[in-house]
Amino acid sequence: MDKLRVRDARESDLPEIVEIYNSTIPSRMVSADTEPVTVEQRRGWFREHDPSRRPLWVAEADGRVIGWLSLGDFWDGRPAYHATAEVGIYVKDGYRGGRGRPEADRGGHRTRARARDRDHDRRGLRPQRAEREAV
Numbered sequence: 782m783d784k785l786r787v788r789d790a791r792e793s794d795l796p797e798i799v800e801i802y803n804s805t806i807p808s809r810m811v812s813a814d815t816e817p818v819t820v821e822q823r824r825g826w827f828r829e830h831d832p833s834r835r836p837l838w839v840a841e842a843d844g845r846v847i848g849w850l851s852l853g854d855f856w857d858g859r860p861a862y863h864a865t866a867e868v869g870i871y872v873k874d875g876y877r878g879g880r881g882r883p884e885a886d887r888g889g890h891r892t893r894a895r896a897r898d899r900d901h902d903r904r905g906l907r908p909q910r911a912e913r914e915a916v
Contacts (some may be wrong), residue, residue, distance in 0.1 A: 783842050790837040790849060795820050795827055797846040798839070801871045811871070828852070835866065848872040 790798065796800040824887040830837035830851060852866040 783844070785847075786841045787838050787850075788841070789832050790827070790830070790839045792827060793845055794839050794849075795823060798827075798837075798871075799823055801846070801849065801873050804874050805871060826853075840872075842876070846873070847876045857905075909912050 799818060799820050802812065802823075805811045806814050809815070818877060827837065829835070830853070835852045835854060837851045838849060839846045840850075840875055849869075851869040853869065855862045855865040855867050
């Protein structure tokens with residue numbers, strides 16, 4: 782397998798994103814859907830993603846999309862959940878089982894850092910490095 786490359790998803794990736802998603806439905810372990818979805822059904826969902834706030838990333842290897850990670854608005858809609866995101870991570874069959882773990886970890890790290898920075902900006906705070914006191 783070539784090195785994994787993570788990038789913002791493009792609408793042209795949607796057929797592969799949907800294919801990967803649909804492949805998980807029969808197991809009922811990662812999706813509550815019981816029937817496959819179509820590309821047309823997912824266009825609105827795709828367009829709701831914003832690279833600066835709620836990104837949708839794809840992982841590529843061997844010249845094709847092998848997985849994706851999305852951050853979506855938390856379904857509840859109450860104001861306190863504004864900064865809370867629903868995380869979806871889906872990996873193509875044949876690439877599951879640990880290969881995507883470093884990319885998922887890196888994606889989670891980038892997501893937490895982005896959320897922290899946004900929260901600090903909104904509150905007028907600047908991140909500060911904590912100094913450890915000698916004991």
